[in-house]
Amino acid sequence: MKSNLYRLTMVILCVAGIFFTGDKAAAQELTVAVAAESQVTGQYYTLGDIASISGGDGGRIAALREVRIGRVPAPGQSYVLNAEILGARLNMAPIDLTGIAWQIPSQFKITALSQSIGSAQLIAEAEKYLRNRLAGADVIITPMEQPTDIVLPPGNVVYNMEIPYGVKYNSPTYVTTGILVSGQPFTVVKFRFDVKKxxxxxxxxxxxxxxxxxxxxxxxxxxxxxxxxxxxxxxxxxxxxxxxxxxxxxxxxxxxxxxxxQPTLVRRGNIVSIVAKNGGVVITTPGVAMENGSENEFIRVRNASSKKIITGRVVDENTIQIHF
Known part of the structure; x- marks a missing residue:
């Protein structure tokens, strides 16, 4: 019992900052009253976020309010602290803690402010984005999973969406959603959709x-x-x-x-006209198709005069064009 009483006394003395001697033991000028419960936001919370500070020295009050105590919990989550923990953190701060009356509950709670986005809203936003990308198409879009609600810090929420692998019609289509709060990235969630076009x-x-x-x-x-x-x-x-x-x-x-x-325009053995073009010069001579050919297909033809076999492009059923 004596050990517990001694430990409690040491904690209170540490937090009160009265481990000093001589003329530093001045009359208490400021009062710091820590709230039993506080709600915070941002990355870090300070003494001013969890306590009311009063007294006649405005400069010291402002400095005390800015003393950083710790990181803010995840949105919607809480920390439970006590006088011992608070005292340890305050003693690490480069600030004068003398002349202060401390009012600290045996335990106090720090809770991060939050807002929640429902899974139905997230799915609806992702599906809307996907439909806009497929505007005018005859599609049926079905979510393949139901995500959990997302807890965010307070602030304006903006969605940054993309379809990283393109729209798929025979496998899942992924929509990634980057969630920004007050202009800062917070998290990225991924949704799968079955898209039938x-x-x-x-x-x-x-x-x-x-x-x-x-x-x-x-x-x-x-x-x-x-x-x-x-x-x-x-x-x-x-x-x-x-x-x-x-x-x-x-x-x-x-x-x-x-x-x-393509339909066969020229058949093997057909008499055709071999047309040779070079700039403005055009020469035409009769020939015989050596194989069947469709439009724009290249086939072999035999020049009826020189008996030479050459390759030309089928223009129509009567014409084979070559270049010279």
Whole structure:
């Protein structure tokens, strides 16, 4: 019991700052009353944040209020301190602690001010950003997880969002959200979304035989989830009309570039005109195609006069162009 009483007395003396002698033991001029509970914000809290300081010396009061005690807890969290801890921290401060009457509870609480952002709001903001990036597209966006609420320090909240890996239609799309409070970065959260994008794509409207040239009435357009489609699908009728089907296709089949080919304009053995151009000079001579060819395809032709075999580009069913 005596040991505890002695320890308590030493703590009070330490905090009161009366470990001094001689004429320093002057009459107490200031009073520092520490509150039982205090709310703080920022990075550090000071004596002025947790105590009221009164007396006749304005300069000393101002200096005492600025004495740094410790770091502010995380937003919404608390520290519980006592006189011993406060005394140790005050004695480390380069300030005169004489002539002060201290009023300190046996324990006192320091709580960081906070604000909370609900998970529903965070998801809504991220989804809004994603929809704006996909404006005009036919999409269905589904969150893949529900985050917890986020506790922040007080201040104006701003979101800084980006899609680091781009929008994915056959795997999760990530939206990262940097949260700034009063202009300062606080945290970054990441959300996953399942994004389904639909487009009107070309499919066969009937049975189409191999080698048949596609016409507008042989193609229809259907709304499909493009994340599930093979590459090379078509959304524009003008891109496929006039192309040749490589093999027989059943009704409702997705038309892709691997199923189609340019129609054959020139066939092996056809008589063609070989046109040679060099600047403003144009020379034309008859020739014979040595192989089949589509528009803009390069094939071998034989000059009917010189019998020389050369390579030229198919311009149309009658013309092969070369350069000299």
């Amino acid at each position: 639909y487009e009107q794509v070309a499919v066969t409207g009937r049975m189409i035989a191999g080698g048949e040239i596609l016409t507008a009435d042989s193609v229809i357009f259907e709304r499909r989830d493009i994340g599930k489609l093979k590459p090379g699908y078509f959304t524009n009728i003008d891109k496929i009309v006039g192309l040749t089907v490589k093999r027989q296709l059943a009704p409702g089949m997705l038309l892709t570039d691997t199923l189609l080919d």
